[in-house]
Amino acid sequence: MNIQNMILTLQKHWSEQxxxxxxxxxxxxxxxxxxxxxxxxxxxxxxxNVAYVEPSRRPADGRYGENPNRLYQHHQFQVIxxxxxxxxxxxxxxxxxxxxxNPLEHDIxxxxxNWENPSLGCAGLGWEVWLDGMEITQFTYFQQVGGLECKPxxxxxxxxxxxxASYIQDKENVFELEWTDGFTVxxxxxxxxxxHSKYTFETSDPDMLFNLFNIYEKEAHxxxxxxxxxxxxxxxxxxxxxxxILDARGAISVTERTGYIGRCRNLARKVAxxxxxxxxxxGFPILxxxxxxxxx
Amino acid sequence: MSKRNLxxxxxxxxxxxxxxxxxxxxxxxxxxxxxxxxxxxxxxxKMFSSPRRLAxxxxxxxxxxxxSHEEAKGPAKKIALAADxxxxxxxxxxxxxxxxxxxDIYFKEINGVEYAHVKKFIEGQETANLLPELKNIITxxxxxxxxxxxxxxxxxxxxxKWIIAMFGNDVxxxxxxxxxxxxxxxxxxxxxxEHVLGSPxxxxxxxxxxxxxxxxxxxxxxxxxxxxxIEQDNxxxxxxxxxxxxxVTNLVEYPTALxxxxxxxxxxxxxxxxxxxxxxxxxxxxxxxxxxxxxxxxVTVRNGDHxxxxxxxxxxxxxxxxxxxxxxxxxxEDQRLSIDAALxxxxxxxxxxxxxxxxxxxxxxxxxxxLISERxxxxxxxxxxxxxxxxxxxxxxxxxxxxxxxxxxxxxxxKYALQKGETxxxxxxxxxxxxxxxxxxxxxxxxxxxxxxxxxxxxxxCSFFAIDVIPSGSQDPYALRxxxxxxxxxxxxxxxxxxxxxxxxxxxxxxxxxxxxxxxSEEIYQELSHFFGLRLKHLLQEQGIRYDLIDAVLGSGLRxxxxxxxxxxxxxxxxxxxxxxxxxxxxxxxxxxxxxxxxIGDINEELFENQQEKQLFNKFLEAAKQEEExxxxxxxxxxxxxxxxxxxxxxxxxxxxxxSSEIRANRLNQMAKLATLIGKFAxxxxxxxx
Numbered sequence: 001m002n003i004q005n006m007i008l009t010l011q012k013h014w015s016e017q018x019x020x021x022x023x024x025x026x027x028x029x030x031x032x033x034x035x036x037x038x039x040x041x042x043x044x045x046x047x048x049n050v051a052y053v054e055p056s057r058r059p060a061d062g063r064y065g066e067n068p069n070r071l072y073q074h075h076q077f078q079v080i081x082x083x084x085x086x087x088x089x090x091x092x093x094x095x096x097x098x099x100x101x102n103p104l105e106h107d108i109x110x111x112x113x114n115w116e117n118p119s120l121g122c123a124g125l126g127w128e129v130w131l132d133g134m135e136i137t138q139f140t141y142f143q144q145v146g147g148l149e150c151k152p153x154x155x156x157x158x159x160x161x162x163x164x165a166s167y168i169q170d171k172e173n174v175f176e177l178e179w180t181d182g183f184t185v186x187x188x189x190x191x192x193x194x195x196h197s198k199y200t201f202e203t204s205d206p207d208m209l210f211n212l213f214n215i216y217e218k219e220a221h222x223x224x225x226x227x228x229x230x231x232x233x234x235x236x237x238x239x240x241x242x243x244x245i246l247d248a249r250g251a252i253s254v255t256e257r258t259g260y261i262g263r264c265r266n267l268a269r270k271v272a273x274x275x276x277x278x279x280x281x282x283g284f285p286i287l288x289x290x291x292x293x294x295x296x
Numbered sequence: 297m298s299k300r301n302l303x304x305x306x307x308x309x310x311x312x313x314x315x316x317x318x319x320x321x322x323x324x325x326x327x328x329x330x331x332x333x334x335x336x337x338x339x340x341x342k343m344f345s346s347p348r349r350l351a352x353x354x355x356x357x358x359x360x361x362x363x364s365h366e367e368a369k370g371p372a373k374k375i376a377l378a379a380d381x382x383x384x385x386x387x388x389x390x391x392x393x394x395x396x397x398x399x400d401i402y403f404k405e406i407n408g409v410e411y412a413h414v415k416k417f418i419e420g421q422e423t424a425n426l427l428p429e430l431k432n433i434i435t436x437x438x439x440x441x442x443x444x445x446x447x448x449x450x451x452x453x454x455x456x457k458w459i460i461a462m463f464g465n466d467v468x469x470x471x472x473x474x475x476x477x478x479x480x481x482x483x484x485x486x487x488x489x490e491h492v493l494g495s496p497x498x499x500x501x502x503x504x505x506x507x508x509x510x511x512x513x514x515x516x517x518x519x520x521x522x523x524x525x526i527e528q529d530n531x532x533x534x535x536x537x538x539x540x541x542x543x544v545t546n547l548v549e550y551p552t553a554l555x556x557x558x559x560x561x562x563x564x565x566x567x568x569x570x571x572x573x574x575x576x577x578x579x580x581x582x583x584x585x586x587x588x589x590x591x592x593x594x595v596t597v598r599n600g601d602h603x604x605x606x607x608x609x610x611x612x613x614x615x616x617x618x619x620x621x622x623x624x625x626x627x628x629e630d631q632r633l634s635i636d637a638a639l640x641x642x643x644x645x646x647x648x649x650x651x652x653x654x655x656x657x658x659x660x661x662x663x664x665x666x667l668i669s670e671r672x673x674x675x676x677x678x679x680x681x682x683x684x685x686x687x688x689x690x691x692x693x694x695x696x697x698x699x700x701x702x703x704x705x706x707x708x709x710x711k712y713a714l715q716k717g718e719t720x721x722x723x724x725x726x727x728x729x730x731x732x733x734x735x736x737x738x739x740x741x742x743x744x745x746x747x748x749x750x751x752x753x754x755x756x757x758c759s760f761f762a763i764d765v766i767p768s769g770s771q772d773p774y775a776l777r778x779x780x781x782x783x784x785x786x787x788x789x790x791x792x793x794x795x796x797x798x799x800x801x802x803x804x805x806x807x808x809x810x811x812x813x814x815x816x817s818e819e820i821y822q823e824l825s826h827f828f829g830l831r832l833k834h835l836l837q838e839q840g841i842r843y844d845l846i847d848a849v850l851g852s853g854l855r856x857x858x859x860x861x862x863x864x865x866x867x868x869x870x871x872x873x874x875x876x877x878x879x880x881x882x883x884x885x886x887x888x889x890x891x892x893x894x895x896i897g898d899i900n901e902e903l904f905e906n907q908q909e910k911q912l913f914n915k916f917l918e919a920a921k922q923e924e925e926x927x928x929x930x931x932x933x934x935x936x937x938x939x940x941x942x943x944x945x946x947x948x949x950x951x952x953x954x955x956s957s958e959i960r961a962n963r964l965n966q967m968a969k970l971a972t973l974i975g976k977f978a979x980x981x982x983x984x985x986x
Contacts, residue, residue, distance in 0.1 A: 067625075069618050083446040086455075089309055093485075103486040107598040107608045109547060110347075112312035114441070125443040125454075127310060132611025133578050133596060141445050141455075152447040167611065172618075258649070 001100060003075075003165050004180040007053055010077050010159065013095045014051035019079060022052035027234050028241040031056050031117075032078030032158055036233055039120060039268075040275050041080065042145045042154040046286035048082040053161070057241065059248035062197035065190050068173035072196045073189065075161040083152035084141060092129075092139065092157055099168065107132050115140045119240065119264040121147035121272070124156070136164045146272020147265075206251040213242045213260070220267050229275045236267045298359055300464030303496030304430060305344075305351035307458035307482060313347065313546035315439055315453055317512070320345040324352050326433045335362045336423050344500065344510040346549045348457075348485070351510065353499055357463070361420030368394050370412035373403050387412055427463055431470040434459070448473040458482065462496050484508050484549050487601060507550040507601065516545040519597055522553035523581065526595055530555075533584045534595055537575065544579055548599035555583070555595045556613040562620045563592055565627050568707050569697060573619050576703065580616070626696035630708075635716055638691040645693065650763045651812055654690050657755060660806045662686040665751040667802050671794060674743055678721070681744040685725035688713065689748055692726070706730040732782045739786040746790050753779040754803040757827075761820050762804075762813040766827070780831045784857055793856035800824050800854075828854055836861070841868050844984040851979025862929035863978055870933065877985040882943040883936060883974050884981035889952055890971030893964035903962040908949045912942040916970050923973060932977050939970075 001009070015021050025035040032038060032054035041048040054076045062072035081088065089110070093103060101108075110127040115138065117123075124140035138158040142150045162185070165177045175186035220235035243260050246252050252260060279285075304327070311319070324343045331338055337358035344351040370376060370390035378384045383398040391398050396414045403410045435450060442451035450473050461468040461477040470477055480492045483506025491506050493499065500510055509515040519541065523534050544551075562570065567590050574580040580594040594616060598608050642655040651657065665686040669679045692698050692709035701708075710727035714720065721744050728745025729752050731737055740746040757776050760766070767776050787794065800821065808817050829850050836846045845867040849860050870876050904910050919935045927935065952963045974980060 069622065084455075086446065086457075104600070105604040105607050106611065107596075107600055108486070109599055110310035111547065112310075112314070125441065132608050132615070133580075134611065134615040141443055143443060150444075153443075153445050155445075167614070170614075172614070 001168050002178040002180050003161060006099060006161065006165060006168065007077065009098050010095060011051060013098045014079050017049070017091055019049045019051040019081070022050050024052060024054050027237045028057050029054070029237050030058055030240065030244055032076040033117065033122065033156065034120065034237060034240065035078070036230065038078060038080050038156065039145060040229070040233065040272070042082060042142050042150060043148055043272055044276050044279050044284060045151065046279065046284050047290055048080060048154070048286070051077070051079045054078050057244070059196070059200040059245045062193065062200050062248070064197040065175065065186070065193035068175070071162065071174060071189070072193050072200070077159040077161055079157040080154055082154035084155035088155050092137070099164070101131065101168070110139065113138065119261045120268045121145070121265050131167060134163065134167060136160060136167065147269040148272050148276060200245055200248050204245055204249055206246060206249055209242050209246050209251070213239055213246070216242065217263060217267065224270055224274055227274065227278065229271055229278055232274070233271045236264065236271055239267065240264055299356040300359070301496040302354040302357045302427070303351065303460055303462045303493070303499055305349055305460035305481060306434060306456060307349050308456055309454040310347045311454050312441070313543045316345050316347070316546045317542070319437065319439060319453065320350050322437060323350050323433070326436070327352050327354065327430070330429070330433060334426055335364055335420065336426070337362065345512050346508055346510055346515070347546060348482070348549065349510065351499070353496055357423060360422050361426070363420045364418045366416045366418050368414050368416060370401070370414065373410040373412065376401065376412040424463055424466065424468070427461070427468040428470045430461060430468065431472060434472060460493065462493065465495050481506070487550060509550060512545055515548070515551060516541060519545060519551045519553060522551065523595060526553060526555055531586065532591065532593070533586055533588070534581050535584060536581065540575055540579065540581065544597045547579065548597055550600060552598045552600060552602055552605070553595055554598060554605045554609050555593050556609040556616070557593045558613065558616050558620060560592045562624060563590065565620065565623050566711050568704060569623050569627065569701065570620070572701050572704060573623055574616070576701070577619060578612070578616060623697070623700070626700055630695040630697055630712060631715070633695060635688055635691050635713070638694045639688065641694040642690055651759045652810065654693065656810065657759070658687065658690050660810060661689065661748070661751045661755050664755060664803050664806055665747050668747050668751055668794070668799065672747070672792060674747070678743050681719060681721035681725060682747045684718065685722045685729065685744050686748045686751060688718070689726050689729050689752065732785065735778070739782065739789045743790070746786050750783050750786055750799070753783050754799060755807070758800070758803040758807045758824065759812055761824055761827070762807045764814050766823060777831065780828055781835065784831060784835060787857045788861060791858050793859055795855040796828060796857050797825065797854050800828070825854060832860065836864050841865070842871065844982055845871065848978040848980055848982040851982055852975050852977065859929050863933070866930055866933050867978065867983070879937045879940045880980050880983050880985050882940045884983070885947060886943060886967055887971050887974060887979070887981040890964070890967040893968040895968045895972070896961065896965055899966050899969065900962050903959050905959065906949050908942070908945045909966070912946045913966065915939055915942045916973070920973055923976065936974055936977055
């Protein structure tokens with residue numbers, strides 16, 4: 001099964017479970033969790049079910065397109081369900097079956113893995129899912145987001161698309177994966193992988209990036225003061241991405257690192273709190289609508 | 297009375313493997329305590345566990361509680377009885393409240409006061425009526441990490457999926473987080489089905505039919521047997537790491553061991569790396585030949601049956617290949633990094649924000665190690681090895697391999713140091729300076745390794761105390777307690793009599809010079825002595841030394857540590873021998889009286905007024921001389937005990953607090969000198985001889 005069909009299969013599966021199919025969010029980010037569709041929507045009492053593909057940039061993992069296992073940008077298929085359904089493990093296993101993975105022919109295990117993202121003030125408990133020893137999915141019950149306790153709890157399922165595809169297509173090299181008939185990952189992402197790696201490690205201008213960080217940070221605070229959560233959060237994401245490039249570039253010493261992560265976290269916490277307050281002012285409309293439906 | 301079996305099974309989403317054994321023990325203990333507290337008879341309690349369930353089977357549970365009597369305490373006698381001897385209102389109220397009459401009252405003394413009491417007969421209730429209380433046992437379980445799920449308030453190890461609670465064929469009714477109890481379990485996630493139990497009696501067999509080996513001891517044994525079979529079939533040796541076996545046992549419900557292979561070229565990577573990669577990341581068992589060489593195979597344990605094993609094996613091979621290719625890449629990259637370049641990088645790595653960089657720490661450790669090796673009078677070659685090892689002890693922290701496998705710090709250091717032309721003594725010391733790495737680990741064996749190990753740990757402890765990061769209660773984020781114990785154990789195993797107080801002083805000086813210190817060095821020193829004292833105290837307690845003997849040996853300061861432990865051992869043995877009490881009493885008398893005295897110059901023999909003074913003085917000189925020349929702890933003890941007759945005679949004939957101030961001062965002076973000698977052994981007046 002090529003990647004395109006894998007994505008279609010997963011979209012169909014989760015859409016049938018009541019998930020809204022979203023498109024990738026258009027600001028650079030390191031993981032699907034950082035999309036506002038996850039980070040912000042996991043906050044507060046309103047129900048929320050979504051699925052989307054998220055291109056995720058990890059500048060430090062850039063290898064000029066030469067390493068068979070590492071990518072500057074990979075793809076995650078992200079599912080969020082709030083509150084977490086009782087049969088979520090079964091729903092997940094059904095999605096593997098839809099991808100043609102018969103559990104009786106493999107060794108599928110749920111191995112403890114607790115997830116933490118200190119720069120976003122997030123923590124969760126769950127597993128990594130092993131398919132014949134390969135970690136193909138992160139499965140997490142969010143306990144805290146942006147420093148706020150999750151009530152109710154969201155469950156996050158993150159499939160590593162390329163990982164899973166390399167298993168399904170039985171390929172050793174990620175660049176040889178078929179995206180769709182006649183197109184490999186190399187055809188589509190080979191050149192950007194090389195150029196982004198070169199940019200990250202060689203031609204990027206740390207001084208400019210440090211400046212950008214400060215500018216983005218200031219703007220995030222300014223928008224937050226105006227109560228505009230979403231524009232503010234976009235700038236938080238930009239801060240985070242700039243920080244990741246600087247970090248990969250080796251431009252940030254260990255001491256400074258803690259400082260920058262702290263600054264991102266403060267922003268994220270502030271945004272989380274403001275988002276909650278803004279939704280509360282609106283009377284948590286999604287929850288209110290659901291309750292109304294329940295009464296009718 | 298008839299009896300029934302009781303089954304409680306909590307079905308869960310996969311629990312963390314590391315929590316399962318403790319959790320099932322806890323559940324079983326709590327149920328046992330409950331049955332005993334409720335006076336409900338049973339014959340046996342069996343525990344079962346797997347990643348998805350915790351279960352307890354209680355056999356032959358009685359249908360009802362045993363009848364019992366309960367004593368209730370009422371008012372004091374003087375209140376219970378009116379002035380005319382009749383029962384007061386208070387007494388009548390009390391008995392009424394208990395459902396009894398004043399006729400039932402009897403008096404019983406508590407702390408010298410008599411109180412009215414009644415003995416109530418309590419009729420045993422039916423067990424079935426009490427069993428819903430089991431709910432509180434489940435919700436009262438504690439885990440190292442808890443979570444919430446959906447909209448539930450309960451914090452538990454993982455979401456609860458089903459609960460079986462059966463008393464015989466009856467379901468015990470209660471519910472937790474919306475999950476009602478029933479008699480339906482779930483088998484293996486893929487091989488089994490949902491399954492209704494007719495009764496608790498054949499739980500284990502019925503689950504086996506559902507592809508769950510629910511007795512974890514049996515599951516473990518099954519894996520062990522499968523590993524042995526693979527060993528025999530292939531003429532291999534599979535060394536079984538018990539921790540790994542325990543973990544794997546708790547990752548599967550129906551184990552099937554299988555093997556796979558990897559490319560022989562990966563054997564060029566150091567064995568430790570291959571093994572760590574297989575064990576830590578993949579939970580595989582590495583495979584060796586009969587002659588002990590690592591072979592390009594691995595064994596994994598699948599959660600399932602024998603179907604399609606080849607597919608599972610191929611998948612695992614693919615994963616391991618990618619991991620090993622990564623490791624090979626890091627190994628190759630590391631070859632290009634010189635030690636000097638690595639050391640330069642350490643200048644940019646912050647050890648702790650308030651303590652400074654790793655390079656700064658290393659340079660302090662190097663200086664301290666030098667001071668220690670000089671005091672130990674190690675030979676020149678060893679001193680050189682200490683110096684070089686301390687200088688480069690942390691260089692491997694910036695290698696890619698250690699970045700990827702942090703648990704290989706020191707181990708890669710040794711490998712790479714040898715490859716880069718360092719002597720074997722230096723390389724070994726780099727590895728050993730982390731020892732003991734955990735509670736089970738041994739201490740550094742080589743002299744150079746032990747010196748650097750002590751210096752490194754001491755610097756860590758002193759630095760953190762200097763910035764006021766001091767372990768308290770359960771808070772010890774930098775494992776300073778373990779490191780302090782590591783220092784003590786290393787000194788003991790090496791039989792090095794260096795004064796610990798001196799070592800602390802040396803290290804604190806260096807930390808002080810580095811400008812890290814947040815408060816007065818004197819205060820830090822006091823806190824450090826107290827901290828090390830407590831470690832020694834715990835160590836001696838673990839060795840079964842009586843508490844007062846521990847206080848006595850610690851009372852003489854933290855100097856020669858191996859000697860200190862020996863003294864404690866000797867006292868522990870001698871305390872039961874005849875004459876111990878008398879000897880300690882005599883020696884204590886000296887210490888007690890000397891507490892008022894201080895040493896002022898020499899003793900003036902001219903001022904002696906009796907023979908006993910003279911005799912004690914001579915005996916003291918002799919003992920002091922022998923101690924000065926160095927004696928074993930056992931000989932020291934004998935030496936002090938041999939003073940007993942002279943001490944007793946002395947006190948019989950001599951008044952220390954003489955009227956003449958000159959004589960009094962001379963006598964106190966003699967007592968003080970003798971006390972100093974005794975105090976070097978132990979603060980014997982802390983010993984409890986009754």
